[in-house]
Amino acid sequence: xxxxxxxxxxxxxxxxxxxxxxxxxxxxxxxxxxxxxxxxxxxxxxxxxxxxxxxxxxxxxxxxxxxxxxxxxxxxxxxxxxxxxxxxxxxxxxxxxxxxxxxxxxxxxxxxxxxxxxxxxxxxxxxxxxxxxxxxxxxxxxxxxxxxxxxxxxxxxxxxxxxxxxxxxxxxxxxxxxxxxxxxxxxxxxxxxxxxxxxxxxxxxxxxxxxxxxxxxxxxxxxxxxxxxxxxxxxxxxxxxxxxxxxxxxxxxxxxxxxxxxxxxxxxxxxxxxxxxxxxxxxxxxxxxxxxxxxxxxx
Amino acid sequence: xxxxxxxxxxxxxxxxxxxxxxxxxxxxxxxxxxxxxxxxxxxxxxxxxxxxxxxxxxxxxxxxxxxxxxxxxxxxxxxxxxxxxxxxxxxxxxxxxxxxxxxxxxxxxxxxxxxxxxxxxxxxxxxxxxxxxxxxxxxxxxxxxxxxxxxxxxxxxxxxxxxxxx
Numbered sequence: 002x003x004x005x006x007x008x009x010x011x012x013x014x015x016x017x018x019x020x021x022x023x024x025x026x027x028x029x030x031x032x033x034x035x036x037x038x039x040x041x042x043x044x045x046x047x048x049x050x051x052x053x054x055x056x057x058x059x060x061x062x063x064x065x066x067x068x069x070x071x072x073x074x075x076x077x078x079x080x081x082x083x084x085x086x087x088x089x090x091x092x093x094x095x096x097x098x099x100x101x102x103x104x105x106x107x108x109x110x111x112x113x114x115x116x117x118x119x120x121x122x123x124x125x126x127x128x129x130x131x132x133x134x135x136x137x138x139x140x141x142x143x144x145x146x147x148x149x150x151x152x153x154x155x156x157x158x159x160x161x162x163x164x165x166x167x168x169x170x171x172x173x174x175x176x177x178x179x180x181x182x183x184x185x186x187x188x189x190x191x192x193x194x195x196x197x198x199x200x201x202x203x204x205x206x207x208x209x210x211x212x213x214x215x216x217x218x219x220x221x222x223x224x225x226x227x228x229x230x231x232x233x234x235x236x237x238x239x240x241x242x243x244x245x246x247x248x249x250x251x252x253x254x255x256x257x258x259x260x261x262x263x264x265x266x267x268x269x270x271x272x273x274x275x276x277x278x279x280x281x282x283x284x285x286x287x288x289x290x291x292x293x294x295x296x297x298x299x300x
Numbered sequence: 301x302x303x304x305x306x307x308x309x310x311x312x313x314x315x316x317x318x319x320x321x322x323x324x325x326x327x328x329x330x331x332x333x334x335x336x337x338x339x340x341x342x343x344x345x346x347x348x349x350x351x352x353x354x355x356x357x358x359x360x361x362x363x364x365x366x367x368x369x370x371x372x373x374x375x376x377x378x379x380x381x382x383x384x385x386x387x388x389x390x391x392x393x394x395x396x397x398x399x400x401x402x403x404x405x406x407x408x409x410x411x412x413x414x415x416x417x418x419x420x421x422x423x424x425x426x427x428x429x430x431x432x433x434x435x436x437x438x439x440x441x442x443x444x445x446x447x448x449x450x451x452x453x454x455x456x457x458x459x460x461x462x463x464x465x466x
Contacts, residue, residue, distance in 0.1 A: 056451065215457075224457035237461045251441040253462035255353030258441075259449025267442055267450065274442065299457025 032132035040133025043126045045271025046191045046280070050134075051264050052076045052113070060269045062086075062140040067113045070205065071158075072150040074111045082139035095131045100172075102163075109159055111147065112167065121170025121190030137270065166206040179279065184287025187280060188213075192273065197225045197261065200296070214294035223260055224299045231293035243285035247273045333384075338394045341384035348377050352445065353462070355421075359437050364430035367437075371422035378415035382408050395454045403451075410448035417444040 032040075044050055053061050053076045063078040081088040087095055094105045102109055102116035110116060122130075151158065170190050177183045188194050199207040200216045215227030215234075228236040238246070242253045250258040250266050258266055266273045276284075333340035351370040358367050387401050400407045417440060424432040449455075 217457075221454070223454050226455075226457055226459050228459070234458075236459055238459065242462070249438070249441045250446045251352075251356060252459060253353075254460045255349030255351075255356075256456070256460070257349075257352070257445035257449055258455070259446060259453040260455040262455055263442075263446045263450030267446065297458075 032129075032136075036129050036132050037136055039126070040129035040131070040136075041271050042275065043122075043130045043191060044133050045268050045273065045275040046187055047119075048192065048265030049268030049270060049272045050079065051269060051272075053079050054269045056264070059138075059140045059142070061134070061137050062142045063144055064142060069111075069113065070151070071111070071154045072148045074113055074147040074149075075145040076113075077144055078140065078142050079134055080137055080140045081135045082141050085141050085143045086139055087134065088139060092128065092131050095134070096127050099127060099130075109155060111155075111159070112163070115193050115196050117163070117167045117169040118190060118193045118196065119170075121172055121186070123173050123176035123186075126176050126191070162204060162206070166202070166204045168207060168209045180283060181287050181290055183280065184283035184285070187276075187284050188287055192265075192284070194228070198228050211294050211296065212291060213288070214296040215298040217298055220261060227294065227296050227298050228288060229291055229294045229296075230289050231295050234295050234297040235293055236288065240282060240285035240289060243288060244278060244281035247276060247281045247284065248278070249274070337384050337386055337389040338391050341381070342393070344377055344380060344384060348374060348445075351377075352441070355437060355440075359434055364433040365425055365428050367433060368422045368425035371418045371425060374418035375415050375422060378411050378418060381411040381414070395456060397452050397454060400452050407448070407452060410452065413447060414444045 050061065052065055052067075053063050055062075055065050058064070059080070061078070061080045063076040065076040067074050067076070078086040080086040083089045087098075090098075090105055097103050098105075098110060098116075099114075100116060100120045100122070102112060102114065104110065119127075149155065172190075173186065177186045195207050195209070195212060197219050198213045198215060199209065200211050200214055201218075202208045213228045214231075216225040219225035226236070227234050230236065236243070238253055246252055246258065247266060250263060252258070257263075264272075268274065273281075333343075351373045355367045355370045358364070358370075385396065385400055385407070390396060390398065417436070421433065421436045421440065424436060
């Protein structure tokens, strides 16, 4: 066989190998429909990442205002716009921001974004969530600059607070798939119920010794109910009633959810309402197992 | 004769004037309720909730056809909602958000939405279309009640167990 023929054969083999590997490369870039569906489901289970959407405005484009003792911040644009959103970030960078509260440039996120909680999400769920976020239409909308009124808040106070006071969830090796463990995973790490329903200490960290015992000074000046199973001051609904509520907003007494709870049930592109009945029941079962805390909220 | 005519004209005129004033006063004074808008609307909403609980219980029991009377009550109640929220009617007892008056057309639209959704439900029940009733009731809490509660009401601090209400 001549040199030319050998080269031609090598070329043919190379061509064949590259043709065979093309679909594999393509699948690494384009997530499967199942992956996107899982991502959308997790997106819904967080309440639709609703802090990143101003009601009735473009989804995930950010700009919602949050006031705290440190000043004022606005939620980020988490659409895949390359300039003003997260389109230019790698998957790993998005996951690091979600879990650890660090931007690609190393800057810390203000923990209005509950990264100490989302750190408890499984790697697979986060990966799917990122794939879903990339599938939402990009919106060009620059973020309003934050106004931090406490001197040295980000350089000194925030790192110290994170190290000393903020409880941090740990990621499981894989997300539990059923029963109370599934409910616990959804409540603690994904639906982030504690962010509103758990009272806070003097340092503004969630007081997890009184997990979900209600917050008399919740967001938007609301008094957030105690949803521990305490017989006099807690949640006394049946598991079925809790599961129905998360799917429909309907309370057993004929009232219907509103405010921020109404928002997370409805969600944006998905919300708690899109959780399966099995997952809503798992949440209800878990809520029945947590420590009952006597803590009367409201008059 | 002339004097009598004048007297009659004066009496007639006074009667007409009285009637006009009377009608005007009657149209301004409240015809229903205590005059305390917060108490009145909370009473109305309790009845809305009772009707809504009744509708859900009936659907669970397979009595879809019987919800027309409750749906009609919801539709009628919805018509009264805007009039029970005069500007600035906020007290310690009220869970209304000031956004109601800042976004008044949206609030009115939300009440109209409840009126229309409830009328749809009534018509479906009257037509004995059980499947349509079940489908409407499935999302009614979120899209008829929640669509107003979410932007315009501060959630109550305690979750109440199921209980019969008037």
